[in-house]
Amino acid sequence: MSIEINFPDKILAGVNQSYTMTTDEGAPSGKVEVEGKELPHRVIPLGAPKDALVSTTPVMKYKVSFFLPDGTQGKDLVMRFQAGASQVEEKKPITES
Numbered sequence: 001m002s003i004e005i006n007f008p009d010k011i012l013a014g015v016n017q018s019y020t021m022t023t024d025e026g027a028p029s030g031k032v033e034v035e036g037k038e039l040p041h042r043v044i045p046l047g048a049p050k051d052a053l054v055s056t057t058p059v060m061k062y063k064v065s066f067f068l069p070d071g072t073q074g075k076d077l078v079m080r081f082q083a084g085a086s087q088v089e090e091k092k093p094i095t096e097s
Contacts, residue, residue, distance in 0.1 A: 002024075002086040003021060003086045003087065003088045004021065005020075005021050005079060005090055006022070007019060011068070011094050011095060012068070012094070012095060013094050013095070014068065014069065015067075016068075017065065017068050018063055018065045020061055021081065022049065022062075023059070023083040025084025025085065026084050027043065027045065029083075030079065030081030031078075031079070031081075032064065032078075032079050033078045034078070034094070039069075040067075044064075045060065046060070046061040046062060047061060049061055073095060073096045074094065075094050077093075079092075
């Protein structure tokens with residue numbers, strides 16, 4: 001599988017953000033950045049996906065939460081995470097709140 005991040009249609013500045021990640025390679029770790037500045041964030045385990053057999057699946061969901069400050073509109077949100085041998089880097093534009 002690897003690691004996947006589920007993004008909303010719009011990323012809004014000035015509000016708390018919360019995105020889900022799915023991976024079958026253990027707990028993810030990484031960075032959340034805007035213009036090279038790392039934002040404080042938390043990764044919270046959520047458990048197996050609803051459609052999975054909990055006793056047999058290695059696939060787990062996690063939530064990454066952080067605050068995206070005002071003044072970041074028009075910039076890019078960069079998320080770099082890895083879990084086991086898998087890694088993902090996503091870059092998304094931030095819109096006005």
